Amino acid sequence: MPPVPTLQVEVPEPDLVRVQTTPAGGWTAPAAAGVSVGFGRAGAGLEVTVAALTGTGVSRIHLRWRRGFAGVRVLGDAWERTYGDTAWQGLRPEQVFPWMVLAHDLVTGHTWGAGVDVRAGSFAGWTVDPDGVSLWLDVRAGADPVHLGERNLNAAVIRWVAGTQGPYPTQCALAAAVCHDPLPVGPLVGCNNWYYAYGRGFDASAVVRDARTLADLVGDHPVRPFGVVDDGWTMDGIADGRRASGGPWDVGRPVEFPDMAEVAAAIAAEGVRPGIWFRPLLARQAPDAGGLRPWEGGWALDPSHPATLETVAADVTRIQGWGFELIKHDFSSFEALGRWGFQMGPRPAAEDVHPWDTGRTTAEVLVDFYRTIRVAATDAVVLGCNVVGHLAAGLVEAQRTGDDTSGRVWERTRRMGVNTLAFRLAQHRRFFAVDADCVASTPETDWAMNRQLLDLIARSGTALFVSVDPATRSNAVDADLAAALRLALDGGTPGGVEPLDWFDTTTPQRWRSASGDVEYHWFEAVGADPFDLTDAAEVPEEVAG
Numbered sequence: 001m002p003p004v005p006t007l008q009v010e011v012p013e014p015d016l017v018r019v020q021t022t023p024a025g026g027w028t029a030p031a032a033a034g035v036s037v038g039f040g041r042a043g044a045g046l047e048v049t050v051a052a053l054t055g056t057g058v059s060r061i062h063l064r065w066r067r068g069f070a071g072v073r074v075l076g077d078a079w080e081r082t083y084g085d086t087a088w089q090g091l092r093p094e095q096v097f098p099w100m101v102l103a104h105d106l107v108t109g110h111t112w113g114a115g116v117d118v119r120a121g122s123f124a125g126w127t128v129d130p131d132g133v134s135l136w137l138d139v140r141a142g143a144d145p146v147h148l149g150e151r152n153l154n155a156a157v158i159r160w161v162a163g164t165q166g167p168y169p170t171q172c173a174l175a176a177a178v179c180h181d182p183l184p185v186g187p188l189v190g191c192n193n194w195y196y197a198y199g200r201g202f203d204a205s206a207v208v209r210d211a212r213t214l215a216d217l218v219g220d221h222p223v224r225p226f227g228v229v230d231d232g233w234t235m236d237g238i239a240d241g242r243r244a245s246g247g248p249w250d251v252g253r254p255v256e257f258p259d260m261a262e263v264a265a266a267i268a269a270e271g272v273r274p275g276i277w278f279r280p281l282l283a284r285q286a287p288d289a290g291g292l293r294p295w296e297g298g299w300a301l302d303p304s305h306p307a308t309l310e311t312v313a314a315d316v317t318r319i320q321g322w323g324f325e326l327i328k329h330d331f332s333s334f335e336a337l338g339r340w341g342f343q344m345g346p347r348p349a350a351e352d353v354h355p356w357d358t359g360r361t362t363a364e365v366l367v368d369f370y371r372t373i374r375v376a377a378t379d380a381v382v383l384g385c386n387v388v389g390h391l392a393a394g395l396v397e398a399q400r401t402g403d404d405t406s407g408r409v410w411e412r413t414r415r416m417g418v419n420t421l422a423f424r425l426a427q428h429r430r431f432f433a434v435d436a437d438c439v440a441s442t443p444e445t446d447w448a449m450n451r452q453l454l455d456l457i458a459r460s461g462t463a464l465f466v467s468v469d470p471a472t473r474s475n476a477v478d479a480d481l482a483a484a485l486r487l488a489l490d491g492g493t494p495g496g497v498e499p500l501d502w503f504d505t506t507t508p509q510r511w512r513s514a515s516g517d518v519e520y521h522w523f524e525a526v527g528a529d530p531f532d533l534t535d536a537a538e539v540p541e542e543v544a545g
Contacts, residue, residue, distance in 0.1 A: 007161040007173040011046035011114075013039050014063040015132075022145060023059045023351075037061055042157045045117070045177075050139060050153040057145025057358075061122070061137040061155060072103040073503060074128050075167070075423065077115075079348055080333045080341040080388045083403045084415035086423040087506045088167075093129035096136065096346045099390040100174055101126040104167045111170040115178045117157040118393035118431065119367045123348045124156050136346065139361045141304070142337075142353035146361050153361065168498050171426040179431050185381060185397040188433050188463035189488045190214065190226030190275060190326070195407030195440040195467035199232035199245075203256035204263045211272040213468065217482045223489040226326045226381075227267045228275035228465065233257045235284075246282035246298040249315040264323030275326030275381075276319060280312045280373070281335035287311070292335070292355065300335040303369040304357035312369070316376035327377050330385040336366065342403075363391055370395040383435065383463075389424075393431035398463050400435045401427070407440035407467055410449045411529055414522045417453055418507040421460065422499040428462050435463035441472045441481070451480045452520045458484035459513055461492025 018027040019035045030037045034054030040047040052058055073088040076097025088104070100115035114133065116124040123138040137155050139146050146153070159177040163170055191214045193202060211227035218225055233252050234245045252260045264274040281301045283291075290307035292300040301308040319327055334340060338350030349362055357365065366388055374382055374395045384392045385400040392399060402420025406412040421436040428434040439454045441447060457464045466481060487493070493515055499508035500517065511518050 007163040007165070007170060008044045008177050009160050009162050010044045011158045011160045012065065013046065014135075015066050016062070016064040018062040019058060020060040020062070021056050021058055023140060023143060025059070027062060038152075042117075044159070046158045048137065048155045048158065050137075050148070050155045051151075052148045055147070055149070057147050059138070059140050059145045061139065063135045063137070064132055065134075066132040069103055069128055069130055069133070071107055072105050072128075075102045075104075075171070076100065076126065077390070077424070078341055078401075079123070079344045080386060081400060081402050082416075082420040082424060083340075083342040084419045084506065085342065086419055088503050091128060091130060093127060096125035096127055098123075098125050098344075100178065101128060101133075102167060102171055102174065103128060104170075109164050109166075111163060111165075111167045113161045113170055113174040115159050115174050116390075117159065118179045118390050119395070120156045120363055120391070121153050121361055122155045122363050125346060138346075138348060139363075140349065141358040141360060141365075142349045142355045142362055143351045144354055144358050147358050149359060168426065168502075172430065175426045175430040179393045181394045182429060182431055183394060183397045185429075185433050187223055187461070187489050187491050188226070188381070188383075188398055188435070188465075189218075189223070189485055190228055190272075190465050192228040192230050192438055192465045192467050194230040195405065195438050196442045196469035197230075197232065198407075199230065202232060204252075204258075204266065207263065208266045208270065209470070210468070211267045211270040213470070213473075214466075214485075215271045217478060218485050218489060219482070221486055221489045224271060224273050225485065225489065226275040226465075227270070227272040228277065228326065228328060229257075229263065229267075229324075230277045230328075231279075233260070233263075233276070234278075245279060246284045246296070247279070247311070247315060248283070249278050249280075250318065260319075261322040268323065273325045274323055275328065275383075276322075276324040277328045277330060277385075278315065278319065279331045279335075280315060280329050281308070281332045290356070292353070295335065300338075302356050303332070303336050304355040304360065304365045309369065309372045313372050313376040316373050320377055320380045324380065326381040326383060327373070328383040328385055329373055329387070332366075332369065333386045333388055336369075337362070363388075366391050367395070384432075389427070389431060393427075396432050398433035398435050399431070400437060402436055405437040405440065406445070407438075407442040407469070408444045410445045410524060413440070413445070413450070413453065414507055414528075418456075418522060421457065421462065422502050422508045425460065425462070425497070425499070428460070428496070433463050434460075435465070438465045438467040441466065441468045441477055443469065443471060446524065447472065447477060447480075449522070449524065452522070454480060454484045456497065456511065456518075456520060458487040459493045459511075459518070460497045461488070464488040
């Protein structure tokens with residue numbers, strides 16, 4: 001990682017404060033609504049607290065600072081994952097930039113950034129216009145106002161940075177400023193069969209075969225990789241026609257995975273660390289307590305309910321007890337909020353999400369949910385997929401920072417994998433280990449394209465997982481895989497990589513590294529085919545993975 005300069009500047013109190021008590025209501029001054037919005041110092045940052053003086057519910061807080069933003073390019077973050085849509089852009093005053101925002105002056109080279117500390121008590125989004133910047137704090141409980149009672153809500157701690165070191169170092173400085181306690185984790189490298197099996201037609205022996213292949217490719221490297229069992233191992237899952245499996249997570253498929261502890265032991269016997277995927281907030285049947293609503297052919301579980309947390313903790317404890325050393329949990333934002341990240345805009349939760357506990361904000365509930373998994377996992381590595389990254393930082397060792405890549409359509413991999421690596425790379429090891437998703441080797445995709453992404457991820461030192469169809473193995477493919485996997489296990493190239501042409505494209509092709517600049521060519525001969533990505537802007541590919 002490049003060194004992070006000290007760029008924090010003191011955040012002044014806002015010039016305007018407004019509140020909204022009901023989700024569709026008007027905006028008023030706090031006192032007129034019976035709400036108190038307080039400010040305190042947190043070093044150079046500004047802490048925002050909220051109290052309901054008359055017992056009224058609270059939905060949103062609006063803070064605004066007057067300052068000029070002419071001639072700038074703006075970059076934001078994502079509510080959970082990116083979906084191939086992150087880019088530097090001109091001012092769009094109505095666009096909400098989740099969690100963090102950067103504004104770069106193309107003439108002076110000055111970059112300004114703003115964000116809120118991780119694990120905030122609200123969903124925090126920024127808007128930028130020529131006359132100022134606004135912060136919008138969504139403190140609702142699902143779609144309902146939060147009822148705080150007599151407690152004060154720590155809604156957010158705001159940080160600002162500024163400098164002329166360049167936009168990427170400033171982005172790194174902003175990430176470091178808002179997260180002080182990322183979980184330590186070494187190189188994350190492994191295999192995962194999702195992008196050639198897609199949850200169907202495999203069993204424990206196929207998982208062990210992939211682990212053996214991985215062990216052969218990395219040889220005697222002292223850092224051992226992970227062999228991950230993805231969706232398809234449990235009952236009533238995607239192999240039975242569902243889009244992805246639901247709980248309970250107590251047994252594997254009786255023929256294909258009759259004993260999950262034996263599966264973990266067999267993976268470990270190959271010299272590979274066992275890992276596994278599960279979907280904690282979807283149940284096949286309505287639970288006795290903690291059900292949020294019917295969902296995806298089963299029931300979404302409500303993370304605000306104690307019964308749900310008890311179930312999830314028990315599932316994680318069981319999985320860890322089977323011997324799995326990496327636990328990948330998926331779909332929880334979709335279950336809890338009723339939306340994918342690209343659908344959230346200024347309203348992260350769907351309008352029909354009504355949680356059991358309306359005394360805590362959705363942000364607070366999700367932080368508690370992530371903490372429950374982290375505690376139950378004990379010494380296992382936790383990889384969050386479809387988690388709210390800003391709320392999970394410090395509670396997951398790694399996060400899937402972008403939507404699914406593909407073993408079927410290279411164009412999807414280009415759009416999703418390259419984009420999220422470029423624009424969220426600054427969070428690597430400052431929030432968690434960044435996981436831009438798997439690099440596939442399949443008959444449907446061109447290895448000449450995939451091997452470029454393999455090389456870039458390996459150089460970056462971010463998480464590298466591969467999905468290798470045995471039918472595609474050759475001496476050349478194996479050599480490419482072995483070199484990249486071993487480099488990734490070394491931690492990548494010293495200093496990692498940095499996107500260079502990211503002002504010009506959503507998928508940068510030129511990258512700086514300690515060994516010299518590298519240029520990749522992401523486009524097939526036909527160019528970017530808008531018709532070859534039919535599901536990318538609607539739902540994730542199959543959707544697990």
